[in-house]
Amino acid sequence: MNSRITLSPDNTAVRGWDVDNEKPRWHDARRDKRIEHCRRGLFLFRRAAVRISEENGGEPAIGEGTPEAAADKYDFGGARLLLAEDNEMNMEIASEILKSGGFSVDWAKNGEEAVRLFEESPAGYYSAILLDIQMPVMDGYEAARRIRASRHQEAASAVIIAMSANAFAEDVAASLAAGMNDHVAKPIDPAYLFRTLRKYIGGKAG
Known part of the structure; x- marks a missing residue:
């Protein structure tokens, strides 16, 4: 068993x-x-x-749900992600999971910082943006709206994924309404997260 x-x-x-x-x-x-x-x-x-x-x-x-098992199935070849997470402990966990799949990770402590980092980045720098929803200064919903409304070359095409402990249908709908592409529930299931990322940005599956 x-x-x-x-x-x-x-x-x-x-x-x-x-x-x-x-x-x-x-x-x-x-x-x-x-x-x-x-x-x-x-x-x-x-x-x-x-x-x-x-x-x-x-x-x-x-x-199957651990970083090690998920990493055996996926290799994202150093693709860079922007992770917005105000809780340092959650950031450490998410970063370890993502790095086990071959990602590089830049950390933003709130939505405002995430918007700034995205706006200052060259086209193609970030493969995807992961936004916590409940953050101080600027929450994930507002950050997604600001990114979509920005003058960045990839404002409309950037992959934005919500990461939240709130995972009811209305929470997912709110993320999509704010301009995000998808919604991943916390605690993070590494295999599900990698499958979601691969759907939008590719990556080798074992």
Whole structure:
């Protein structure tokens, strides 16, 4: 029997796995505590995936929804993405997932910064723009509208994808109405994210 595990909604624990007594050590333990929690969650995620597979009598393996498994199927060859995410922990997780698929990632801390980076970029620089919805200064909806209304050569053709914990039909409709191409729910399913990106920008599938 194959088991699939996922990160908890806050990305700090493994669903179905007791992490209360786990105390992994990090080389950069003096960094911001939020980053430490992020890496702790990813560490436990991978270790638990292997252990559950072993307990079920199978060879150690990583579940389909993990970055490693998804990366085995996709290679985006260094394509550059613009990621707008105000939460540093979420940014670290999303960046690790995207880099595992061969992407380069530029980080914007809010929608306003994302709009500025896009407007200052040459044509073809970003293969896609990933926008969190709830951000300070400027949210993802407004950022998408500003990008579409800009004078940039690719204002109309840029691939813009919402990334949000709100994934009801009305949330998806709101993203599309703001000018986005698609909507990806959080917590991020790496395989689904890569399939969505490949639909718009190509990329090698294994």
